[in-house]
Amino acid sequence: MPEFSPVFREQLHDLFRWRRDVRHFRRDPLPEPVLDGLLRTACLAPSVGLSEPWRFVRVDDPHRRAAVRSDFARCNARALSDRAGVDAQRYARLKLAGLDDAPHHVAVLSHPEPAQGRGLGRGTMPQTTTWSTVMAIHTFWLAATAAGIGVGWVSIIDPERIKAMLDVDPALELVAYLCVGYPARPASTPELERRGWERRAPERREWIRR
Secondary structure (H helix, E strand, O other): OOOOOHHHHHHHHHHHHHOOEOOOEOOOOOOHHHHHHHHHHHOOOOOHHHOOOEEEEEOOOHHHHHHHHHHHHHHHHHHHHOOOHHHHHHHHHOOOOHHHHOOEEEEEEEOOOOOOOOOOOOOOOOOHHHHHHHHHHHHHHHHHHHOOOEEEEEOOOOHHHHHHHHOOOOOOEEEEEEEEEOEOOOOOOOHHHHOOOOOOOHHHHOOOOO
16 A cells, blocks of 8 residues: 555545535536546445446536426425424525536436446445445545535435436436535535534544443
């Protein structure tokens, strides 16, 4: 294995700290080689049985994007109506503008039973294909952050409706819908923390011992 210097390890810690869920983007697109490079890096992620169950779909068609935006608006309105009082007011103030401004949309899907990997490691924990795809998403995210690129994970959508809009294999599982582009305002702390929605829990940094 290569030997990583203390300077590199400190920079790696900075990378983790600066990896944020970006909600505000500049509209200028990424160079194609940069976007392709992020995909290649994402595919270095570990996967159960070397199954590589992830499928990355670029959503470039404006009509499909508009349909996704419409589904988000519907789901977001329902989420707001399910809240009450101060919590509803706080939720309404959150600015979820990534779908409007981000120059690139990427849907990430996972194959629940890929032939690749021949089922190794999935007999007792079949969810490991989904978890492997999440590892690829995180690898993509870290590589993007290292290149000064922001990523936002849109989860307020209906997965089955989105799959139909994208005309993908119905057997695939939609794991993430990502907004990708240069961040409008980079920050080392989560926006939800800055807006008073939630804060990190110090006790999560301690081992649970048994």
